[in-house]
Amino acid sequence: MPGRQAASGASGATYEMAASLSAFGDAPQRASVSVRLETPGQRLGRAAKALVLFWGVAAGCVFLPGLHFVLVPTFVVVGLLRAAAHFRDMQIVTRVHGPCPRCSRDQDFAAANRLSTSWALDCPACHTNLQVSGGAPAPSSD
Numbered sequence: 586m587p588g589r590q591a592a593s594g595a596s597g598a599t600y601e602m603a604a605s606l607s608a609f610g611d612a613p614q615r616a617s618v619s620v621r622l623e624t625p626g627q628r629l630g631r632a633a634k635a636l637v638l639f640w641g642v643a644a645g646c647v648f649l650p651g652l653h654f655v656l657v658p659t660f661v662v663v664g665l666l667r668a669a670a671h672f673r674d675m676q677i678v679t680r681v682h683g684p685c686p687r688c689s690r691d692q693d694f695a696a697a698n699r700l701s702t703s704w705a706l707d708c709p710a711c712h713t714n715l716q717v718s719g720g721a722p723a724p725s726s727d
């Protein structure tokens with residue numbers, strides 16, 4: 586596929602794709618998004634981590650008189666739902682790089698979310714709420 590450079594390793598293949606960074610009132614900027622293709626083992630690991638976290642909180646809530654009737658079942662169910670969501674995540678965004686449309690600072694943005702057509706980011710420099718729109722083929726150089 587044009588615009589995608591794949592590299593594989595022991596921890597699953599990664600590829601780069603073009604995306605755009607936009608902020609309300611400013612012209613969109615081109616950005617590059619690194620995506621990791623999760624192996625079944627990695628997906629299972631993320632699912633197990635979510636399950637341990639939420640079920641650990643549920644176990645702690647057993648000792649809260651009265652509240653445990655609500656909190657324990659809630660955290661058990663939320664843990665199952667989060668684990669299922671993590672197990673379904675096939676592609677994880679590991680890095681977003683590009684200039685902020687508001688402050689123009691070229692930077693890496695923190696990312697660890699599943700790949701979707703668009704998602705929100707926060708610029709660490711100017712704290713603008715940015716929208717990343719991905720899935721587009723790489724733009725031709727100009």
Ligand SMILES: [Zn+2]
Pocket residue numbers: 685686687688689690708709710711712713
């Ligand atoms: Zn900024």
